Amino acid sequence: MKKYVFGIDVGGTTVKCGLFTVKGELLEKWEIPTRTENNGAAILPDVAETVLKKISEKNLDKEEVAGIGIGVPGPVNDQGEVAGAVNLHWGYVNLADDMEKMTGLAIKAGNDANVAALGEMWKGGGAGSDSVVMVTLGTGVGGGIINNGKIVTGVHGAGGEIGHIHVTDDVERNCNCGNRGCLEQVASATGITYLANRRLQKDDMPSVLRNGQVSAKTVFDAVKAGDALAMEVAEEFGKYLGTALANVACVADPEVFVIGGGVSKAGQVVIDYIKKYYTANAFMTCKQVRFALAELGNDAGIYGAAKMVL
Template identity: 70%
Template sequence: MKKYCFGIDIGGTTVKCGLFNVDGEVLDKWEIKTRTENNGENIIADIAETMNAKIAEKGLDKEEIVGAGVGVPGPADEEGNVPVAVNLHWGFVPLSKELSEKTGLAVRVGNDANVAALGEMWKGGAVGYHNVVMVTLGTGVGGGIIINGKIVTGSNGAGGEIGHIHVTDSVDKPCNCGNTGCLEQVASATGVVYLANKKLASCDTPSVLRDGEVSAKSVFDAVKAGDAVAQEIAEEFGRYLGLACANIAGVVDPQVFVIGGGVSKAGKILFDYIEKYYKKYAFPSCKDVKFALATLGNDAGIYGAAKLML
């Protein structure tokens, strides 16, 4: 009877690791440094080494282990190959094959945002649902789409790249993807700052945001304090994100949108701004979708990676 599984979440700075039982209980979690020098040539060996060390430390038999799921910051195909992962300085890497060879375990690989969505469906903010869209509002906007319990990866592994839906013609600089007017430019943490600076420059209304450094946190703290300018910024943010969610819902018809990432720490006040625009733009059959906050935080990736393997 196989009883255990590894969940591995490879980030640009650290690799988060978890040892789970098959019921989804995390038995141990730890991190190692992501060594990205020399085109990330040590990353797979380091992960294999830490997994093998954990097996020895816990006195486990490899026969007891189902395998390892791995989330990567880039696209991944069905065979577990990673065509490119810029933050790891990887070109094409046959991740599943190489890690399996070094550990003797089965390995499955997925994009990190998709895998985080799977984690939230399994043990987080979307428990009980099988049609889920996760929106991660961090430095960028990530996304993961789960339909009937399965990740939508697409033909290039780019399914769920919702941060690059076009939502506006009013942005005057290109996105990191090369296009202009992407959701990421107006709804990420940096996007909220962009909207705030633009608003502050265009009006002279008094605001606490004029007194210090502007951040997504300072904007939503000011919203909660009743600052009129901050509320206008939140309104614009909500319009763009509500519109994008409505467009996504018209295609995949989810039961729930799970909002995660650093901006989500503002809490349920976000939904006051997102949901009214969502309802304005959504197809009638999709209007009653639920919005929920992600609950697994930085552990969503290791939970989702474990579930991917299971």
């Protein structure tokens, strides 16, 4: 009888680990450093070692462990193969196969944003729905599409890469992906900072943003304080993201959009700006989609990784 499952979220600096019951109760969580030197050769052996150590420390029978789910920052196909993960210095890695050999346990692997979306669907902002699109607004814009409880990966593992939808011709620089005008350039934390700085340079309109550091946080703090220039920036952000999600809805038709990442910490005000432009541009049968803030924070990845196995 399977009683336990491990969820692993591999990040560029730390690997988050969780031991769960098969019902989704988090029994323990811990972190180990991500050792990216030598092309990340130590990462999987370190994960295998920490899991096997935890099994022995808790006196678990391996037969009771359903397996290990692992989320990584890169495209992962249905066979658990990673084409490459820049932040880990990985080229091609046959993750599922390699980890199975190291641990003797069943392995499921997925892209970290997709896996976080699965976590939010299971135990977070999307709980109660099995068709969810998760939008992560951090340094970049990540996305994960869950349809009928299953991650949509696509043939190259790029399903849910909504940050690279083309939304504007009005930016002066290229995105990290090499294209120009990606959603990530105008709707991420760095994108909001870019929009704010651009607006500040346009004229001399007074704003509290002229008095200190400009960031996504200071922009939304200024919005809450009624700063007119900051509100213009938030409108522009909302237009780009809300319209992009209206396009996503035409393809994925989710029941709920879950908004997470650092920018979402500003709260309901972020959703209000997105929803305004989403509703204006969405196809008629998709207009009633629910919007929710993510609830699991940094734990979404370990929850989703565990859920992949189950």
